[in-house]
Amino acid sequence: MRKFSLILALLLVAAVFGSALAQTTVPGHTGRYDQDNNGYPDAGVKVNGHYTSVYAYDANDQWYWDLGDGRVQGTVASIDELDQATLSVCDYIINYRGTFENDPFQDSGWIQNNIRCYGYDGKATFYYQMVHESDPRYTGNPDWALWDTWEYHVLTESGSGNLVRPMNHVP
Secondary structure, three states: OHHHHHHHHHHHHHHHHHHHHOOOOOOOOOOOOOOOOOOOOOOOOOEEEEEEEEEEEOOOOOEEEEOOOOOEEEOOOOHHHOOHHHOEEEEEEEEEEEOOOOOOOOOOOEEEEEEEEEEOOOOEEEEEEEEEOOOOOOOOOHHHEEEOOEEEEEEEEOOOEEOOOHHHOOO
16 A cells, blocks of 8 residues: 555656646647647636546566556556566546646646556555645645645545545544
8 A cells, every 4th residue: 555655646746747747738638728739728728637547567666657648658568568467557537627828737726536556566546636726625734735836635545534634534
């Protein structure tokens, strides 16, 4: 579980910043909200998005990551090349709503990650919801800060409940 948590934290940061730094298109929006066809939603336009991603690794420190936007990264070219006896897989469902201000960075709104992991390292599920300061759910609590103007609203991990608001935990 600890290994899953570390991997998921790194993937979360990489998923948001990795696609932005690589200057890729926002999944599903080229031409739709993109009047100048640069691959990014136009400034001020709120967009809804949904995509899936898969991350897999084995005990030999080999890994494969399909980022869900056409890019694949890793030390192997496919999940089939990983050691099947020690394979662990994390399936991501990513939903978001917000503005991108004509660039690859989501500048406002919210992001949800539903993550299901299974395999050699065991089973685990995670649900992360991040909100921008423009969202009414934003509290400004520095304990849950994620990026400058973003924070976790929900950070649920298998067996632990909502780490952001444990006082609302239902056993």
